[in-house]
Amino acid sequence: MRVSICIGSACHLKGSREVIQKLQKLVAENGLEDKVDLNGDFCSGNCKMGVCVTVDGVLHSVSPETAEEFFKKEIMGRLS
């Protein structure tokens, strides 16, 4: 599964760094390094939705506060 987090300036201001750190930690804690490919991505023009995160090309809006919930639903939920 490919998960891309926007590192453009608008998403950066909304906490993309923190979202990446949280997702990295959750992926590691759950031993999913070989199943989940986390990447940085450039601005896709959806800045209003930021932090923009795509899961296999599907766009989601995530914040540092919702990162864990997003991980459970959209990453863990789709792997099982």
Ligand code: FES
């Ligand atoms: S900065 Fe993330 S979509 Fe534009």
